[in-house]
Amino acid sequence: MTYDLKGRSALITGANQGFGLAVARAYVRAGANVMLCARNAAKLEKAREEVAGLARSGQVVEAHPADVSLPAEADTLVRRTLERFPRLHALVNNAGIYGPKGLIEDVDWKEWTRAVEINVLGSVYMARAVIPHFKQHRYGKIVQLSGGGATNPLPRISAYAASKAAIVRFAETLAEEVRDLGIDVNAIAPGALNTAMLAEVLAAGPEKVGREFYDRALRQQADGGAPVEKGAALAVFLASAESDGITGKLISAVWDPWEDLPARREELRTSDIYTLRRIVPKDRGKTWGDRT
DSSP states (O other), rough: OOOTTTTEEESSSSTTTTHHHHHHHHHTTTTEEEEEEOOOOOHHHHHHHHHHOOOOOTTTTTEEOTTTHHHHHHHHHHHHHHHHOOOOEEEEEHHHHOOOOOOOTTSSSHHHHHHHHHIIHHHHHHHHHHHHHHHHHOEEEEEEOHHHHHHHHOOOOOOHHHHHHHHHHHHHHHHHHTTTGTEEEEEEEEESSSHHHHHHHHHHOHHHHHHHHHHHHHHHHTTTSHHHHHHHHHHHHHHHHGTTTTOEEEEETSSOOOOGGGGHHHHTTTSSSTTTOOGGGGGGSSSSSOOO
16 A cells, blocks of 8 residues: 655654665655754765655755754754744654674673663654644654564663663653644564664674574575565555554554554554553463462
8 A cells, every 4th residue: 555645744863774764765755755864964965865866846855964862953953844844744763773782791881871862862852852843733743663672682782672662662651642632653663674783783793692683683684684665664654644543552564464554543542452561471371470
């Protein structure tokens, strides 16, 4: 299915490469105006030129370099975006890094906290900066990048795992704060992508990331990984009118039937499907664990 973003404007962080760039391409192809953001200004400009080449007459593709882990730069980015697009419809929080790899007692602590600053605080700062605008218009979409780090332990990549779980719970919490204001907040897991982050894992080697994770990365590289277009299509859906009212969820691009979710809107609203929750014994068919 294709979803129409014509007349909508979106701000995409981490958009100079990998998944963020794929989302930017998909948004422009769907008709959106976009503001691209990343820290590396030179790579960002190359990305802007590429994405602008996909735009049709009347579409606008802009770029502004910023470090979203710094509140002042996040605020400036949003202000510049609203100067260019008086109406902003969607924020895609894609900026993120793996951080250090290795045992928790061995990794560089500054690198560990830096990963949390970018992955968690960067997303929170950006959401905090756009929410007043979304509230003013009683409409908005926040698409948060998550992934396997949120739903499974990742030994030796603890900063990434902890930060991705944290940002999913933040997205769930923010979704409840703005549920009645026409603002939808969702996290997406795009699947195991063959991007620069995979190359980073392979370069680190099994001694840092662990033999099991390293071997899995090798298999992913050989298999080609998940299609980046699938995750980008989910990001388009979550920025479109078709997803209105679907909020507070962590959705897998690869495994979940997200194209059918509009028909399940009410079921999703009243359930904890696609959320992070504690598993108790009875969830696994056990008869123990309840206080009597």
